[in-house]
Amino acid sequence: MEKFLWYNFLMLRINEEFLAVEDAMETVLQAFLELEIVEKYRETKTAFLNDRELQQDIQHFQELQENYETMAPYKNARAENLKLRRRLLAQKRKIDMNDRLIRYRQAEVEVQKVLAELSQKISAAVSPDIFVDTGLPLAPHKRPHEKGRGRNIRERGEEHAKKGR
Numbered sequence: 001m002e003k004f005l006w007y008n009f010l011m012l013r014i015n016e017e018f019l020a021v022e023d024a025m026e027t028v029l030q031a032f033l034e035l036e037i038v039e040k041y042r043e044t045k046t047a048f049l050n051d052r053e054l055q056q057d058i059q060h061f062q063e064l065q066e067n068y069e070t071m072a073p074y075k076n077a078r079a080e081n082l083k084l085r086r087r088l089l090a091q092k093r094k095i096d097m098n099d100r101l102i103r104y105r106q107a108e109v110e111v112q113k114v115l116a117e118l119s120q121k122i123s124a125a126v127s128p129d130i131f132v133d134t135g136l137p138l139a140p141h142k143r144p145h146e147k148g149r150g151r152n153i154r155e156r157g158e159e160h161a162k163k164g165r
Helices: 002-033 036-050 052-074 080-096 099-126 153-164
Strands: none
Touching: 002 099, 036 052, 036 099, 052 080, 080 099
16 A cells, blocks of 8 residues: 555656646747747748749749659760759759748748757756757767777766766
8 A cells, every 4th residue: 555655646746747847848838939030930931932933933943853853864865964954953043042032041040049059958957968969050069979898878877877886
């Protein structure tokens, strides 16, 4: 009976802690969604999606790309492949230079920076050893783990556990 009460107490505590974390996550999410950067992102995304000419250009590019990929195995045998490739690259450049697409991509990067910063702060609160790969091009990247005895994460954990005994 005593074990049953202890188990119930433990589960109740875990549930309360879980609910507290869930509430905190909801608060952070609401605060994030209310940021000016997020609103700007939504506006630029809407403008990007509603630009019919740009969407048609993207669709045309995708069709050119499909045609080019189907002809790729025969690229040396067909002379029109060079023309198709040039058209493909010209269409890609036209899309990439579109002001709405540029603003949309910039807004995406700004939101990603905020998310990366938030993720790093959360992970640092748990442990400074946790690395968060932000996916940002200029962000620091963690080197891969070294190979060999004693350099493996699992082995380090086992050594750390032995020292603690």
